[in-house]
Amino acid sequence: MHPTVVDVAIVGAGPYGLSLAAHLAGRGVKVRIFGRPMRFWREHMPRGMLLKSDGFASSLSEPTGHYTLKTWCAENGEPYADMGLPVTLEQFCAYGQAFQRRCVPFLEPTEVQHLSRHPQGFALSLSSGDIALARRVVVATGIAPFAYLPEPLQGLPTHLVSHSGQHTDLSRFAGQEVAVLGSGASAGDTAALLQDGGARTHLISRRPVRFHNPPNGPRSLWQRLRQPDSGLGPGWKSYLCAYAPRVFHAMPQSLRLRAVARHLGPAPGWFVRDKVVGKVTLKPGFTLQSAEPEGDRLRLHFRHTQGQTHDLVVDHVIAATGYRANLARLAYLDPELRDAVRQVHHTPVLDRHFQSSVPGLYFVGALAANSFGPLLRFAYGADFTAKHLARHLG
Incomplete structure (x- = not known):
């Protein structure tokens, strides 16, 4: 039997993959998503860790905008504050898994072992032994493959x-x-x-x-004007990175690369x-x-x-030397497909809709940071990415 060709396949089930799948499903797009929900956060982060992002900046994205971390905390009797109360790793993982069950129940918890071109778009070989076909593919596998060791x-x-x-x-x-x-x-x-x-x-x-500096309570209007709050922290640079990623994309490449390397450092x-x-x-x-x-x-x-x-x-x-995005570290990418992707600093060069030089192949998350800015290195970037890309793919 020949597998059915779907409109979009998503590789990865972290904040970016789950958010995009929820928005595409809301638009009636035939989508399949592969991966274990919140795997990176559950299997590569130490228990007891606290998230650096504020509560309001730690939500996944779905079409209604209602199922936020704040909503989940209220439903489960968990402490929450938009700012000033750190989110625990355990809260974030439990929320992400609950989000998957509620908003992306069609997730397939299997891994993609090989991704290659196909006459009908792309073929994905799965660890289950099946083959999936899709006209377009979104790579949302997160940063786990990019761990850097000196x-x-x-x-x-x-x-x-x-x-x-x-x-x-x-x-x-x-x-x-x-x-x-x-x-x-x-x-x-x-x-x-x-x-x-x-x-x-x-x-x-x-x-x-x-x-980072601790929150100092309510700030005056003058303080907020001088250093506006954003999902990436206070300051105009962070504010523009958080809320104007398309403007960032329009900047000269050399300026973008320099900003990604220097802003919001360790x-x-x-x-x-x-x-x-x-x-x-x-x-x-x-x-x-x-x-x-x-x-x-x-x-x-x-x-x-x-x-x-x-x-x-x-x-x-x-x-604890971080992660360095590198397309070559995605072992499941067919070498011919990987070599066809135009790159800069080992990351794909993307158009304003996250599409690479290979038509129908898209990248989100850390691999998209050199195109859309530091926002794409944080879970907070999932909302912009899911909404923008779902409109395009839909």
Whole structure:
């Protein structure tokens, strides 16, 4: 039997994939979506973590606009505030799974193993053994494939080295000495949770760790005009990135790339400061030069910005060094299809409707950030993306 060709197939079931599927279904588009709901957040984030985004900026998107995180919290007796009360990872995952059951009940919890061109559009080979055909495909697989491990740590034994995205439970490091590399949210969260769990923790970074400022309560009109609030934080740059992504897309490519690289850089949430400062050993200004096993432990060699060197021997090192979007890391993409996609800095060049140079192939989320701005690196960008792309595909 020949499989039915659908209008749109979505690869990935995180905030972007689920939101887009809900909007397409609301428009009557024949859509299939593949993946396990909220998989990245459930399988690659440490339990006990708090989201850096405010409550109002942590909702998925559906056509009515009613099923927000605030609504879910009210229905389930969970604490909630638009701003000032951090959202827990457990709340966000439970909300996302409830969103899937209510708004995208047709999700198929199977993985796409191969995506290639087909005379009728695209063919998707599924882990279930089936083949799906679609006229258009939206890649919404999130950032899990893009975990970045510094070169000195590559190839070392996994019992000594890991990436922060490999841990959901950090309690196994209790009583051990652990180095965390990085200065962003993942680094701050990981170090705080390790320390709380009984590990002796070092947080080592090339630059000083700069925590977000805590909310200071209601702000005057003048303060809001000088630094307007947005789903990406206060300030005019963040405001424009959050609410004018199409204007961002129209900017010269060199300017876009520079803005994505520089704006909204690494910074832990304000709520992590008290768990880190004075408790975790902070070593700013150090760059990892090399690493080698020493018995059952790992010796790390660092160089400071002022030139001096420093060695540290630990039981384990966790690289909280973020994610670097790279189309080549999507193993399921057929090489011929991947090579046909025009790229810049290893990410697809997209038109104003998220379409790549391969007609019918679309990319959203982190892979779209160089085209639409930093907004696409955050769950808050799912609302704009779902509404805009659903209108186009519908």
